[in-house]
Each structure stands twice: as C-alpha cells, then as structure tokens.
Amino acid sequence: MTSNLKFSELQELAAEILGVEPDQVGLEKSFARDLAADSLDLVELIAAVEDKYDVELPEDTLEAMHNVGDLWEFLQANARQEA
Amino acid sequence: MTGMGFITPIGKDLETVWTSLVEGVSGVGLITHFDTTAYPTKIAAEVHDFDPEMWMDRKTARHIGRYCQFALAASLQALDQSGLDPRSMDPDDVGVIVSSGIGGMEEIERNHTALLERGVRRISPFMVPMMIADMAAGIVSMQTGARGINFAIVSACASSGHGIGEAAEIIRRGDAVAMLAGGAEATITPLTMGAFCQIKATSERNDEPQAACRPWDLGRDGFIMGEGAVMMVLERMDHAEARGARVWGEIAGYGASSDGYHFTAPNPEGEGAARAMRKALAKSGYSPDQVGYVNAHGTSTKLGDIAETKAIKSVFGAHAAQLPVSSTKSMHGHLLGAAGALEAAATILALDRGVLPPTINLDSPDPECDLDYIPLRARPKKVDLAISNSFGFGGHNATLVIRAAESTLEVPVLQ
Numbered sequence: 473m474t475s476n477l478k479f480s481e482l483q484e485l486a487a488e489i490l491g492v493e494p495d496q497v498g499l500e501k502s503f504a505r506d507l508a509a510d511s512l513d514l515v516e517l518i519a520a521v522e523d524k525y526d527v528e529l530p531e532d533t534l535e536a537m538h539n540v541g542d543l544w545e546f547l548q549a550n551a552r553q554e555a
Numbered sequence: 556m557t558g559m560g561f562i563t564p565i566g567k568d569l570e571t572v573w574t575s576l577v578e579g580v581s582g583v584g585l586i587t588h589f590d591t592t593a594y595p596t597k598i599a600a601e602v603h604d605f606d607p608e609m610w611m612d613r614k615t616a617r618h619i620g621r622y623c624q625f626a627l628a629a630s631l632q633a634l635d636q637s638g639l640d641p642r643s644m645d646p647d648d649v650g651v652i653v654s655s656g657i658g659g660m661e662e663i664e665r666n667h668t669a670l671l672e673r674g675v676r677r678i679s680p681f682m683v684p685m686m687i688a689d690m691a692a693g694i695v696s697m698q699t700g701a702r703g704i705n706f707a708i709v710s711a712c713a714s715s716g717h718g719i720g721e722a723a724e725i726i727r728r729g730d731a732v733a734m735l736a737g738g739a740e741a742t743i744t745p746l747t748m749g750a751f752c753q754i755k756a757t758s759e760r761n762d763e764p765q766a767a768c769r770p771w772d773l774g775r776d777g778f779i780m781g782e783g784a785v786m787m788v789l790e791r792m793d794h795a796e797a798r799g800a801r802v803w804g805e806i807a808g809y810g811a812s813s814d815g816y817h818f819t820a821p822n823p824e825g826e827g828a829a830r831a832m833r834k835a836l837a838k839s840g841y842s843p844d845q846v847g848y849v850n851a852h853g854t855s856t857k858l859g860d861i862a863e864t865k866a867i868k869s870v871f872g873a874h875a876a877q878l879p880v881s882s883t884k885s886m887h888g889h890l891l892g893a894a895g896a897l898e899a900a901a902t903i904l905a906l907d908r909g910v911l912p913p914t915i916n917l918d919s920p921d922p923e924c925d926l927d928y929i930p931l932r933a934r935p936k937k938v939d940l941a942i943s944n945s946f947g948f949g950g951h952n953a954t955l956v957i958r959a960a961e962s963t964l965e966v967p968v969l970q
Binding site for chain 1: 677679
C-alpha cells in the first residue's frame with residue numbers, strides 16, 4: 473500500500489491522453505460522460521497507467537469504474553510505483 | 556481551382572512557398588527527426604516548426620498521424636482561401652481525395668518497437684487509424700463537413716498527380732460540385748529512410764544539403780526525401796463563377812499510363828511517361844505546340860532524368876527545343892505522395908504570376924539531358940498552358956494539363 477502517490481500526476485497523465493486540461497480531471501468526473509473518452513482512449517489510458525504505476529489494470533476493471541475517483545482509489549491500493 | 560493550402564519544406568503558406576520557388580530557396584537540410592549516424596543519407600527536406608494545434612484541437616492532433624495533420628492543415632488553408640464551406644452548401648456535393656504514397660510510417664515504426672520491447676498490450680489502439688493511407692481523407696471529411704465521395708489514391712510518387720486528375724474527372728462526370736484534392740506524406744523516419752538508402756536512391760551529398768538535389772546535373776547522386784501536404788479546392792467552373800470565387804487556374808486535361816516494366820526503374824526510353832503526356836494533351840484538346848511550360852517529375856536520379864527528357868522530346872518533337880522545363884524538386888525535395896500536388900500548385904502559381912520557377916543546382920548539365928531546364932534562376936514569362944508530370948515506383952505515370960485562369964487560348968470543343 474502506497475499512500476504517497478500524487479493525484480496531480482494522475483491528472484496530468486489522464487489529461488495528456490484524453491486531450492483535456494489537468495484540472496478538468498476531478499475525482500468525481502466520469503471518463504466517458506465528462507471527459508469524452510471513448511473505448512480507444514481507455515485502452516490507451518490503461519497502458520499509460522500500467523506503465524506509470526506498475527500495476528495490472530484489466531479492461532473490465534476500468535470499465536467497471538464510474539469515475540476518476542474509482543481509478544485513484546484502485547491505484548492507491550495497488551500501485552507499486554515509488555512516488 | 557479556387558484555393559490552395561501548403562505545409563511544405565519551403566513554406567507553410569502560399570506566399571512563402573511562392574517566394575521560395577522564385578528565389579530558388581532550398582528546403583533541404585540535415586535530418587533532425589532521428590539520429591542518422593548509421594545512415595549513408597543524412598539529409599532531407601523536412602517541415603520544421605509545424606504546430607498541429609494551430610489547425611486542430613489537441614485530442615485530434617494526438618490521435619492522427621503526422622501525414623494526416625499535414626493534410627488537415629493544408630485542407631483548411633485551401634478552403635479558407637477558396638471561401639468554399641462544405642457546410643453551407645449540400646455537403647454531399649463536396650468530395651475529398653488525399654493521396655499518400657505510404658501513409659503513417661512513423662506510427663507503424665513506433666508501435667512495432669513497442670510490440671517488440673514491451674509486448675502486445677503496448678500497441679496503441681490508435682495505430683491503425685494513424686497509419687492507414689486513407690485516413691487523411693477521412694479526417695478532412697470529419698473536420699470540414701465534406702461528405703461526398705471520399706478516398707485515397709496510392710500510386711507511390713504519382714499519387715497526388717492521379718488524385719488531382721481523378722478529382723477533376725469526378726467533377727466533370729457530375730459526381731461532385733467541388734473536390735478537396737491533393738496529397739500528404741511524412742516518411743522521414745528511420746525505417747523508410749533506411750529502406751530508400753538500401754535502394755541507393757537517395758543523395759549522399761551530406762556536406763552540402765542545399766546543393767544535393769540537382770536534376771539533370773552531372774553531379775546528381777539521387778533524390779532528396781521531402782515531407783508535407785498540399786491540398787487544393789477544385790470546383791465546377793459555373794459554381795465558382797456564380798459565387799464570385801477567384802479562379803487561379805484550371806485542370807484542362809489528365810492522362811495516366813503504366814510502364815509495365817520494372818519495380819523501381821522507369822522505362823529507359825520514357826515510353827510510358829510519353830503515353831501519359833499524350834493522353835493528357837489529347838483529353839485537353841490542345842496540341843503539344845500550345846504548351847509553354849513543363850513542370851517535370853525531375854527527381855535528380857540519372858535514370859529518371861534521362862527517361863523523362865526522352866519522353867518530352869518524343870511528345871513535343873521540334874517544339875521541345877524551345878519548351879521551358881523545370882524541376883521544383885530541386886528546391887522542395889521529393890514529397891512522394893504529395894509531390895504531384897505541390898508541383899501542380901507550383902505550376903498553377905507560375906501561370907498565375909507569369910514567372911517560371913527554376914531548376915536550382917543545375918551547374919553542369921548531363922549531355923544526355925539537353926532541354927531548356929530553366930537553370931538556377933526563375934524566368935519571367937507569360938504562359939497560357941502547362942503540364943505537370945508525376946511518375947511513381949511501380950511504373951505509374953500521371954500528367955496534368957493546366958490552363959491559366961487568364962488564358963488567351965480558346966477553350967477547345969471536346970468530344
């Protein structure tokens with residue numbers, strides 16, 4: 473369990489991939505509805521998140537997440553990345 | 556032709572491109588896109604300081620290949636200059652042909668590296684849309700609203716010669732009122748450059764990049780890879796006139812043929828090229844003697860230079876001795892699938908402005924190449940009718956006949 477992850481880093485990563493501004497990536501935001509992410513965007517996001525946080529993020533796990541906060545909780549619980 | 560857009564090694568807008576063409580400015584330099592240490596060729600005509608976000612939102616820029624970014628930027632310029640808006644007319648009447656010789660090579664290479672180094676799950680889901688050679692036409696439709704006939708033409712270095720010719724035919728046969736047509740290429744990449752080096756087709760004059768592309772000169776040693784996109788708005792004449800658009804020139808004829816000879820070498824007699832020129836002239840209704848300028852394919856390879864010279868002599872006969880011919884590739888390099896569009900645009904501008912662009916670096920002409928190639932400096936000359944040649948690996952030949960908008964020639968009655 474790592475608790476020293478920085479949320480701003482996830483914001484920057486997701487913003488880069490989804491083509492939005494980092495501050496738009498709020499905890500309560502839905503990937504599809506609020507951030508206009510389609511299925512191709514999510515595949516790209518999975519690859520980037522897995523690389524950065526050294527986790528495995530199966531597609532159905534991400535699909536079951538409702539918003540950015542769910543992903544953030546998952547990363548805090550599973551990330552092996554040293555911040 | 557009512558509008559043109561340019562992303563090229565010699566300028567990213569019409570006036571800069573034209574100034575480069577008349578002043579003989581070379582766009583060739585050392586390759587900056589990747590490390591060329593191991594490469595015999597270290598030079599190319601790159602597009603520098605291209606910011607895709609001037610032309611599209613960040614997400615679109617991120618999800619389309621470099622050659623598609625060029626195509627979209629050039630298309631938006633062309634529409635802007637033309638004043639044509641597909642959304643303000645029946646969008647089904649506006650078609651798009653963006654030709655590319657190869658498509659998104661950079662994206663293929665990047666993803667193949669990701670596959671080998673990091674596995675299948677690191678292949679981008681956007682790789683296929685970024686690389687397929689038809690996607691530029693699709694993107695231009697999505698971003699401009701043009702919903703008519705839409706595809707790409709792939710015929711190597713003749714791609715956009717064919718593209719513009721076919722677009723004009725589509726309008727002529729009534730399947731579109733207007734067409735955005737041209738070509739886009741972005742292949743200054745490690746794999747593509749390496750492959751062309753292996754063909755021994757590219758110049759190795761690395762210490763003098765701006766002197767490297769020298770069509771018809773004894774010192775030539777191969778072509779110079781270029782990149783970029785040129786798009787133009789072709790439009791039915793009555794439509795252009797009804798909306799008061801400025802007409803820059805007209806596609807008066809188009810002819811195409813195949814050498815049926817070799818993968819990469821042209822027929823040494825230029826026989827296939829000659830057939831394309833003859834067909835194009837026959838379709839235009841004009842005779843060879845009425846042509847006042849030839850914008851040659853002129854790649855700066857020995858085989859190609861000689862074959863095209865022979866072809867021009869066989870088509871124009873005695874008139875060839877007084878016929879100015881130039882290769883603007885000497886300045887902008889070889890844009891492969893975008894070459895025909897850039898050269899057709901250069902030809903239209905030459906007729907519009909009454910100045911024929913030169914063949915730079917032509918210091919010591921090859922005795923086997925003895926036409927008037929407008930060496931070194933541009934030549935002021937009013938010309939009414941010109942042709943532009945494009946030939947491609949595979950033996951594809953395409954010739955466009957271009958008439959000046961202010962031409963004093965009578966319009967022939969075509970059968």
